[in-house]
Amino acid sequence: MPDENWRSQLRKGWLELAILATLWDGRLYGLEILRRLENDSDLLVTEGTIYPVLNRLKEDGAVRAEWEEQSDSGHPRKYYSLTAAGRRRTLTMAHESAEFMRQMSGLLGPLLKEERR
Amino acid sequence: MSTSFDLDLQTRVDTYLMNLRRCLGELPAEEVNDILREIRGHILERAESAGELTDEKLVAILKALGKPEDIGPLYQAEAMVARARASFSPTLILRTVLRWAMKSVVGFAVFIVGLTGYGMALSFLVSAVMKPIFPDHVGAWLGDGGFSMGMEAPAPLHRTEILGWWIIPIGLVVGTLLLIATTRFLRWMLRFASGRPALAAV
Numbered sequence: 001m002p003d004e005n006w007r008s009q010l011r012k013g014w015l016e017l018a019i020l021a022t023l024w025d026g027r028l029y030g031l032e033i034l035r036r037l038e039n040d041s042d043l044l045v046t047e048g049t050i051y052p053v054l055n056r057l058k059e060d061g062a063v064r065a066e067w068e069e070q071s072d073s074g075h076p077r078k079y080y081s082l083t084a085a086g087r088r089r090t091l092t093m094a095h096e097s098a099e100f101m102r103q104m105s106g107l108l109g110p111l112l113k114e115e116r117r
Numbered sequence: 118m119s120t121s122f123d124l125d126l127q128t129r130v131d132t133y134l135m136n137l138r139r140c141l142g143e144l145p146a147e148e149v150n151d152i153l154r155e156i157r158g159h160i161l162e163r164a165e166s167a168g169e170l171t172d173e174k175l176v177a178i179l180k181a182l183g184k185p186e187d188i189g190p191l192y193q194a195e196a197m198v199a200r201a202r203a204s205f206s207p208t209l210i211l212r213t214v215l216r217w218a219m220k221s222v223v224g225f226a227v228f229i230v231g232l233t234g235y236g237m238a239l240s241f242l243v244s245a246v247m248k249p250i251f252p253d254h255v256g257a258w259l260g261d262g263g264f265s266m267g268m269e270a271p272a273p274l275h276r277t278e279i280l281g282w283w284i285i286p287i288g289l290v291v292g293t294l295l296l297i298a299t300t301r302f303l304r305w306m307l308r309f310a311s312g313r314p315a316l317a318a319v
Contacts, residue, residue, distance in 0.1 A: 030155060031162055046183030051155060052191035055148075059199035067154075075162070078155045 011043050016053055017097060018043050020082065020090040023063065027081035030054065054080055062086035126175050130160055133179055140189020144196060152192060156182070202307045207235055207296070210303045217310065227306045234299030238292045240267055245288030256280055 022028060022036040030051060037044050044050070057063045063080045070077055082090065134153050141149050163178045164170050182188070194216070201213035214231055217224030244267055248255045257266040258276035265273065272278070280287060 030159055046187065047159075047181050048156070048183035048188040049191060051152070051159075052188065052195040055152070055192060056195035056199045059196065060202070075158050076154065077158060077162075078151075 008045070011045065012049075014097075015043055015049065016057070017090070017093045019050060019053055019057070020062065020086065020093065023080060023082045023086075024090065027079045029077040029079045033080070057086070062089050123170070126164075126170060126172065129172075129175055129179070130157070133160070133185060136185035137189055140185045142189065142193055144192065148196075198307065202304055204304075205300055207300060210300060210307070211235065213307065214303055217307075223310070227303065231299055231303045234295055234302065238295035238299060241288045241292030241295060243288075244268065245285045245292065248282065248285050248288070256284055 018037060018041055019033060022033045028036070033050060033054075034044070034047055037050070054063065054065075058065050058080070061083055063086050064083055065078050065080050067076050067078050134157060137156060138149060138153060141152065144152075159182065160178060163181075164175065167174045167178065197209075197213055197216075201210045204210060211228075211231055214224065214228045218228035219225075244255055247268055251268065251270075254270045254272055255268050256272070256278040257280040258264065258269070258273045259279050260276035261273070263276070265276070
């Protein structure tokens with residue numbers, strides 16, 4: 001079996017793009033981003049890891065954050081949305097990743113096919 | 118806070134947040150408060166959707182969130198990369214690149230280039246500053262099949278010093294340019310590495 005370190009590096013590498021992708025259609029707060037990731041991917045082991053990444057994306061200017069007081073839940077939520085620079089970055093990363101995955105599939109496809117036989 | 122928390126459960130949440138605060142280390146106070154507010158919100162909202170909150174459920178929520186000792190340093194590492202990318206401080210930039218160097222070959226190569234660049238910048242600047250103090254031992258010497266620059270004691274015998282006092286403006290200008298060029302290069306590499314999964318082990 002591959003070691004856990006390899007898996008965690010793999011997840012870490014994809015996490016930033018996955019977070020940016022969840023924000024493509026509009027603003028979300030941390031827990032909503034987490035729910036999206038839980039539904040659509042296998043990227044998270046510990047939930048807390050998305051918050052430091054969001055914090056850095058904010059410092060980088062890829063996302064902006066705004067606090068909103070909630071009347072229903074009683075505690076404030078921090079909403080994140082993509083900036084114009086963040087949208088460009090997400091698109092570039094998406095293109096590069098798609099190309100990367102295409103190359104990897106080319107490499108791994110035959111091997112997996114052979115295994116199925 | 119709207120949730121009517123059991124006092125024990127409240128204490129458990131507070132302890133978690135206190136530990137997290139401790140693990141956030143040297144981050145600015147304002148940022149620390151912002152982080153704790155967000156994480157507290159996360160815990161409370163998870164707790165609310167858990168139905169009746171029991172000790173076991175809270176433990177599970179905190180476990181899923183991760184240990185403060187694991188999350189805190191992540192903030193510091195992420196913040197360090199972000200600050201270094203936006204910073205002009207050679208020490209902060211070089212320290213960040215050093216962390217990168219320990220994780221990947223590309224990082225190591227960038228670190229070596231950075232170290233060489235800053236080293237050369239420093240020697241040009243030091244030469245300029247030291248010239249008035251040791252006029253005979255600082256200079257650029259040519260001849261005898263070689264070239265050397267900097268401080269030499271004793272001064273090389275069979276070579277001619279070619280710059281004279283010009284070493285001061287030249288040292289200052291070239292040193293400063295090297296300093297800026299190296300800083301720009303490292304910042305650019307840090308930006309370049311982010312967002313590329315293959316290099317992102319920054």
